[in-house]
Amino acid sequence: MNFKNFFNTIDEVHKKSGKSKIYVFFDAIVCGIKYQAGYVDYQLFEMYKMNKRERQTVITRGINNEIRKQCNDLNSCKYFIDKTLFNQKFSKYLHRDWLYLDGNNINDFEKFLEGKREIIVKPTSGTCGKGVDKLEVININKKELYEKLLKEETRLVEEVATQCKEISKIHPSSINTVRVVTLKGKVVVALLRMGNKGNVVDNFNHEGLVAPIDIEDGIIKFVAIDKLHNEYSEHPLTHEKIVGLKIPKWNEVKKLCEEAAGVISEVGYVGWDVCIGEEKILLIEGNDFPGHDLYGLPPHRNGNVGLLPLFKKVMEEEK
16 A cells, blocks of 8 residues: 555545544545445545445445456456457457557558558557557658557557547547446446547546446436546536437447457456447457446435445346
């Protein structure tokens, strides 16, 4: 544990809640012991505002770890950890060109670049959008770029996914993906992730915004939030409305994710990132360790209750 960050968190919660630092200190420790909540969870989910019953409904980091261990075969998780293996296994759902740079396929790389203005480059592993970038490749020295990507271990190159106009206008600089979480093959959570400040990625940990999607009708009914707990009914940069937005092709999105969940049934807990195109649904990637920090954030809770009861219900139904 980073003790400096821990005590900084205590100070911040003290200022926001008005509770004494001593109370916050011991309360955070109690939440860690009883609910497997780290101090980041304690602050992020505002557990200091929750009673005992409500705290029992939060999917904390520790509980999220347990769900993953219970539902995912670790040997099979390699298809989600290695992005190249993922693209191979789920190729029918990608609907875009891609290439792994093995050091001996410069000719294939040159052909891949033909007719493209931009490409997406990625490391073959990693989380939170680290190392992902969009590069303009017009009039570029292809051999030099190839060698540069090899040197930087950014070996996966992909065609830029094209999203539909309704989603693109929210934040045009990024692909604003829908995160769909499947548990035992069933959709349990869905969220729209939006980029911000011109960033290429839409990740919550990269200044992005997130808003939950009603899984029944595909409509956003709560405000978006960023990691600093700022709330938005419209996007702060483009002023496009978020609350009330209906996700296009919603039933198709759910169908694709539930079908993809059956490809490797040994991995029963997956967070899928989906791009909604004008004509097709494009699968961007899958995560065998979905980020719990997006689940049941304070502005997104009904009756201050988290999502753990829903997860438990689905897991019990599948036994």
